[in-house]
Amino acid sequence: MKYSDKILNTPSSFIRNILKVTDAPDVISFAGGLPNPISFPIDEMQKSINHAIEENGAKLFQYSTTEGYLPLRQYIAAKYNKSYGLDIAPEDILITTGSQQALEIISKVLLDKGDGVVMEEPGYLGAIQAFTMSEPNFYTVPLEEDGLNVEQLKNTLQSNPNIKFIYVVPNFHNPTGITYSKEKREAIYDVVKDYDVVLIEDDPYGDLRWNGELLPYIGAGRLENSVVLGSFSKIVTPGMRLGFIITKNKELLHHINTAKQATDLHTNIFSQIVVHDYLVNNDLDAHVSKIIALYQEQANTMLEAMAKYFPSTIKYTKPDGGMFIWVTLEEGTSALEFFEKAMEVKVAFVPGDPFYTSKTNVNTLRLNYTNSSPEIIEEGIKRLGEILHTISSEKQLV
Amino acid sequence: MKYSDKILNTPSSFIRNILKVTDAPDVISFAGGLPNPISFPIDEMQKSINHAIEENGAKLFQYSTTEGYLPLRQYIAAKYNKSYGLDIAPEDILITTGSQQALEIISKVLLDKGDGVVMEEPGYLGAIQAFTMSEPNFYTVPLEEDGLNVEQLKNTLQSNPNIKFIYVVPNFHNPTGITYSKEKREAIYDVVKDYDVVLIEDDPYGDLRWNGELLPYIGAGRLENSVVLGSFSKIVTPGMRLGFIITKNKELLHHINTAKQATDLHTNIFSQIVVHDYLVNNDLDAHVSKIIALYQEQANTMLEAMAKYFPSTIKYTKPDGGMFIWVTLEEGTSALEFFEKAMEVKVAFVPGDPFYTSKTNVNTLRLNYTNSSPEIIEEGIKRLGEILHTISSEKQLV
Known part of the structure; x- marks a missing residue:
């Protein structure tokens, strides 16, 4: 075969x-x-499960919407708007089966065979796996201790018009642990804004900071084709597989929605309602x-x-x-x-x-x-x- | 863009x-x-949740294995072996995020652009969506009141060596509600056995029979490239998104496992353990x-x-x-x-x-x-x- x-x-x-x-x-x-x-937070999750079942009954167990549970998307929008001064609406968010699925869905939406993807070198291996399923050409840009090498990023974008997106993990990078400096973020924004490419900022670890101050995203709030990925895996539970995609590009999110339907109809609604209940009834x-x-x-x-x-x-x-x-x-x-x-x-x-x-x-x-x-x-x-x-x-x- | x-x-x-x-x-x-x-079964699920958390604690909330929760795979193997006299091992099963995901993953594993897929006409629209993401050529075979038109299936397979798989819903078909007759199943088996193609039997409704007797699958237990898809959506809960792939073709399942990793790492383990607890502690x-x-x-x-x-x-x-x-x-x-x-x-x-x-x-x-x-x-x-x-x-x- x-x-x-x-x-x-x-x-x-x-x-x-x-x-x-x-x-x-x-x-x-x-x-x-x-x-x-x-x-x-096992005890708190048990309480939220009981509460969510009592409040919603069969709704936790029925099919649900592709874009995800509205109150959870409202919570996420409010969290990001408060932390980063952004203007995200629930309609700008789609809930995924972990952020691994976000990577795979976005690559299906954007990549034909041979299209270009800019990767950090070294880069997150789960992303390499997910993107590979769409048969792209990878263009690597060296990761320095404060982020991508800007000169090489610029040259790579200039020389390769087939590039569809740039993938970065700006906070506590996997695998290196480095964080992009504020200056580097600005410099990368200055380069990327002139190209018709999507900038994916994958940020599963951003909340786990013990040193230094919260830094703004590179593209969120100012690049038309900005995508931010988030996850509840590192701050609540990975077992329930809840991630999310944030983008204000409505056409992109529409295609992502279609791909999500074709991929698994919708994300586990039981987990969405329970985690939402946990988030609003506890001090995250x-x-x-x-x-x-x-x-x-x-x-x-x-x-x-x-x-x-x-x-x-x-x-x-x-x-x-x-x-x-x-x-x-x-x-x-x-x-x-x-x-x-x-x-x-x-x-x-x-x-x-x-x-x-x-x-x-x-x-x-x-x-x-x-x-x-x-x-x-x-x-x-x-x-x-x-x-x-x-x-x-x-x-x-x- | x-x-x-x-x-x-x-x-x-x-x-x-x-x-x-x-x-x-x-x-x-x-x-x-x-x-x-x-x-x-909301009350029983609530009991199973409490019991599963008490018994397994953090395990319900942590990352887990790509192939799925072993006791759940053991349960599925035993159920199918008992009902159909098959010889399925837990190692022949992979748990998916609903059987919609099974369709999408199998198409990624088997299809390059332009490869052939045999579809029932009319056929399940979720399958059409999932397969379309891999850009196949669809070859339709008319669905009669007792299953596919066998002569046309034969001609289609003969004329199109690019065909990678055949997709059928043999029991209480979506959208038509028809069930393949025993004779038709035999006749289809006789045709398909001579071709190097995968036969996917998608069976989410099989348990919901009120008339006639349980019929054997077309390919399971006798075709090397048999795949059976199942789901807990119609008999326990769709909201928890639990489906599964059964195949004794180890190479195929290995590739499916890799694709599953790249797609969403693994299926929600909380739901897998809870549904398993429900299944073994209640009369399904x-x-x-x-x-x-x-x-x-x-x-x-x-x-x-x-x-x-x-x-x-x-x-x-x-x-x-x-x-x-x-x-x-x-x-x-x-x-x-x-x-x-x-x-x-x-x-x-x-x-x-x-x-x-x-x-x-x-x-x-x-x-x-x-x-x-x-x-x-x-x-x-x-x-x-x-x-x-x-x-x-x-x-x-x-």
């Missing part, structure tokens, strides 16, 4: 395959991207503050352990929020080979390879700190450090 | 657009395909029996009203289960024009047009009976009958 070109070219998730190996209870895993389960800011305090402690523990146990030649990012640290090994060290050695001492992470659309055998890797206790983080980094010191001295011998 | 060819060619759901017009409380609507809300057969009794009464009421109020020239199907009746008006009568006249007297249905990939202005239409009381059904059919008698006598005058 012959399968489609697009599925044969789509990478099966490297991370999910790694997770199968690293799932053993004695493995210290910095590989996943899971929120800490102690951050889930207070809940998020607890998650932030937890993750900040874990991040600090990891950074301090890295300073203590890693050779000084190893470079890494220092996130202001979010879930990840990005490590750059010495030139010529293979992260994949390091991964194999690390697994021998039962420590896991994600080698950088799947975050690139064309490079392989890179010297970078992603560490997640949100799902391990401080003691486990210290122990895991210590073991990684021992291997890195050995690799480093072997190199010097050569 | 330029959108993708595939989205520009995908029909926005005719039904959903109609539903917006027919949503007014004073309209008698036979247009939707909604289960009757009184069939939702007893619950389904109640739904069947309800729908049978509604169907009989509609059929009796049609016999009473419709001109004898109007033909219609007499379903053995499911949710729909298919009406064929006199030659030359436009169902769309009839729809406009029906809306003037506040009765809605779905004109046949969206169920065809190439025909328009047809003389067929779909009636749904599951979501109206017997009194309302009688009244709605009476109003439709009056219009049909007027149309009929105007024709005779001409």
Whole structure:
């Protein structure tokens, strides 16, 4: 049997395959991207479930509208308008089955085979997967410590009129943990505003900031083709798969709506009503503050352990929020080979390879700190450090 | 901005657009395909939610596996093995966000642009929408009262080596309500077994039978490329969006898994665990029996009203289960024009047009009976009958 070109070219998730190996209870895993389960508001969710069923009855269990539950879209609009001074209406929002689905739907709406997509390098591997299903040409622009390289972005847009959209994760980027600076956001806006392309700002981690101030989006509120993606996965629950698309481009959102219908009719309405009930009857800011305090402690523990146990030649990012640290090994060290050695001492992470659309055998890797206790983080980094010191001295011998 | 060819060619759901017009409380609507809300086991679901949270805690709220919750897949395998004498393992099953998503994912896995899909004529419009996103060529085979026209199916397969799959709804077909006979199933199997194509049997209504005996699937258990789709939407709840794909073709299921990852990572795990808890702690057969009794009464009421109020020239199907009746008006009568006249007297249905990939202005239409009381059904059919008698006598005058 012959399968489609697009599925044969789509990478099966490297991370999910790694997770199968690293799932053993004695493995210290910095590989996943899971929120800490102690951050889930289970008791409050139970109350909201009871309340929502009592109030809405059969409505929670029936088919519903493609665009999503109106009160939830009203809540999202109000939240973004308050935080960012935007002018978003509920009609500018469509609820998706997690923001992974948003990526896949937008690529179907915009991309014919061979159309161009600008990706950060390194970039979010779930986005690479989702976009690949539409068979685009990827144009990568290097990610610097304050955001995309603006000069290269400009050149890429100039040279490739087939580009349909630019995909960025401006806050606490996956995989690198970096955040775009205010100046870089302005500079990127100045470049993008002259092109007929969509700017997708994927922002699942934006609420999880423990350092620095909230920054405005690059395109939201001022670019006609601005799209912002959000999610309840990192602040309430990922298990209920609730994400959303915000855009004031009505034609774009109309096509997104048609694609959503064709894809899964509508998002789970039970979960939409329950999460909405949770959001309006609890103090979300207070809940998020607890998650932030937890993750900040874990991040600090990891950074301090890295300073203590890693050779000084190893470079890494220092996130202001979010879930990840990005490590750059010495030139010529293979992260994949390091991964194999690390697994021998039962420590896991994600080698950088799947975050690139064309490079392989890179010297970078992603560490997640949100799902391990401080003691486990210290122990895991210590073991990684021992291997890195050995690799480093072997190199010097050569 | 330029959108993708595939989205520009995908029909926005005719039904959903109609539903917006027919949503007014004073309209008698036979247009939707909604289960009757009184069939939702709300109290039992509330118990299962409490029980599942108590037993599983954070697991209901965390990310989960792409293939779906193992105990739910075990339940589905056991159910199908018992009912159909099949040999399905949990590993042969993937849980989807409703069976609409199954259609969309399978088409992505199998179809390159221009590849062939065999569709029943008329066929399920949600499938037409989902497949269209992969830009196939549709080859239609007429649906007779006992299933596909076998001779035409054979000719179509012979003449078109680009055909990747055949899509059928063998039980209580949407939109026609017909069921494939045992003989027709055999005859179709005999044709399909000689071709390297996938046979998709979409079966969301199979449990809802009040007349005749359970029939074996066409391909399941004997065709290498058999796919059966199922759903909990019509027997438990559609709002939680739970469907599933069953195939023993491991390579196909592997690709489906990759596509599912890229599409939305995994299906809502909260809903999977809750519905599983409901299924193992309640008598599903007893619950389904109640739904069947309800729908049978509604169907009989509609059929009796049609016999009473419709001109004898109007033909219609007499379903053995499911949710729909298919009406064929006199030659030359436009169902769309009839729809406009029906809306003037506040009765809605779905004109046949969206169920065809190439025909328009047809003389067929779909009636749904599951979501109206017997009194309302009688009244709605009476109003439709009056219009049909007027149309009929105007024709005779001409």
